[in-house]
Amino acid sequence: MPTAIADGIPTRYEVVGSGPPLLMFSPGGFDSTLESWRTVGIYRRLDLLEQLAARYTCITFDRRESGRSGGRVERLTWARYVAQAVGLLDHLGVERAHLMGGCVGCSTAAAMAVAHPERVRSMVLYSPAGGVKYRMKQLDRFARHLAFVQAEGLAGVVALARATEAGFAADPRVGPWNSVIRADPAFAEAYAARDPDRYALVVNGTARLMFDRDTVPGVEPEDLLCLDTPALIVPGEDDSHAPSAARYLQECLPAAEYWDAPVAEQTRETAPARILEFLDGR
Template sequence: MPITVIDGILTRYEVTGSGPPLLMFSPGGFDSTLEGWRTVGVYRRLGLLDRLTEAYTCVTFDRRESGRSGGRLERISWADYVRQGVGLLDHLGIERAHLMGGCVGCSTVAALAVARPERVLSMVLYSPAGGVKYRMKQHDRFRRHVVYAEEHGLERVVSLARGTDAGFTTDPRVGPWGRLIRTDAEFAEAYARTDPDRYRATVTGMARLLFDRDTVPGPEPEDLLRLDVPALIVPGQDTSHAPSAARYLQECLPDTEYWDVPVAEQTRESAPARVLEFLAAVGKRE
């Protein structure tokens, strides 16, 4: 599978299908890999990627710090995730693309559209992550990692990460860089030597700024209200994908279609068809 360097960080990606380009931001939280479109939660059941490749050139990739992509020890922001997506479009020579996000990928899709609207044809926001309990869950995950790192030291975090396949989402103790520790010896060595106070500031600042609201994190609502990009919003229905998060995006985005269908009624037949219908309609408007 091809790998390119974006912003000094390796990015593993895959291009499948044919037709207009569709850049897809994977579900899976801090373990957002391109395989997530076929293996994670509702996406495994719906078979969205396989259907979309019949009409679109689908570009999937491992988010930085996930899968086989690289990363850096820094306070990661939504702008960093946007930079990866735009860089991948540049690498592939794609001037404008449809964007699709699953779960937390919706936040990056919206942030990219705000930052670079001229590069975006449309947005599909599928089961956006957000809500009060989602924010609390994310902050607790970072808190548990910081507590473990302070009690045991970063060398112990390195040992723990190397002794398990679990990611940050599954085992908060390994932290957001657990996979890199496991696969990059040079990174792991530098990580273990990081000043504890500097590390704490990096991690706590990352949690506070990435998950700063009780709805969909990412761009400011005032920026979404000014965004002239058509969007399809499909709600989720659990503590990480609150229906209120999808309704928030509907309220903020001026040009939206809201597929008001419960998750249980989003099927392998209906869900891909609805996404394809939306994308085709946008194509006719261009």
């Protein structure tokens, strides 16, 4: 698959289908790869990508620090994720696109709509990640990673990442840069040589500022309330995709439609059809 340089990050991407562009922010948390649309959670059974590609040019990509995309050791922010997405659109020559986020991808989609409304036609926010238990789970992950760093050092993180294929969600000890460590020997060498105290500041800052609320992270409610971008919100219903997170977006987005369908009724037949109905009207 091709690779673009987006915000200075090598970004693996795929373009399928034809029609208006639809930029898709993958589900999967810190392991958000373009394959996630076919392999993760509810998306395994929805056949979304294939059905959407019949009418839209679907652009999927590995989020930075995921899959085969690159990364940098710096405090991760939603704005950084937006910069990668905008850089990919620039690379492809796309001025304006529909957006679709799955899971944590909803936060980046909403953040892009706020930061670059002129480039967004509409957005689909599918099973947005958020809720009290979601925040607690994320903070625990970062704490467990730093505990391993304190015990084994950054060289220990490199050794562990190379000895396993587990991502940050499955094994927090490997940290959020695990995929880049495996793919790039020069990055791994520099990572192991970093000052551990400064590294801890980066990690603690990432956790505290990215997951600072008990609902959908990433965008301030006042900014969402001023957003005119049409949105379709589809709720989840588990500890990482709390129904309250989807209702929060409904409350904050003035031009939102809410598909009040339980997850059991979100099927291969119903979900793509509802999304296409929304997109086709924009």
